[in-house]
Amino acid sequence: MNSISKVTLSDHMKLESKKMNKISDILNDLLSDYHIFYQNVRGFHWNLKGENFFDLHEKLEELCLKLNENIDELSERIVAIGFKPIHSYSHFLNQTIHKEITDVCNGEESVRHVVDGLGVLSYSHREAANLAVKADDISSADLLIRFGNELEKRMWTFTMSSKN
């Protein structure tokens, strides 16, 4: 039986490898943003105290689960287009635009950081989606638009939970 040939960017996906090299870098930058933001939200979830504990603790957990799902799908897209997803925290810290946030246990402060982080993350999705469209990579663009929309909606819900 003939072995199945490896999918290639040029032959099978009809994508230019030079352009896709750039797209894979952008997706890896986004993957770094996801990981640092994810750890920040984990910290808010674990250290939370105060009156809104039950609701907010749950909502932060849901956000972590969603971020984790997106991380997996994004990483697998990087593999599908023939590149390697980075997976070490030293790389993540070098490539992210997010800052590590530690020692937050106040609900209002956690929500403020979550809204800021989701704003930065969803904007990065929009930028990356625009570049994917320019590279004719509509599958990555579709994934990025879907994730960006979902994150924007979540940002709105967290905004609503804030008193200000």
Ligand SMILES: [Fe+2]
């Ligand atoms: Fe938990």
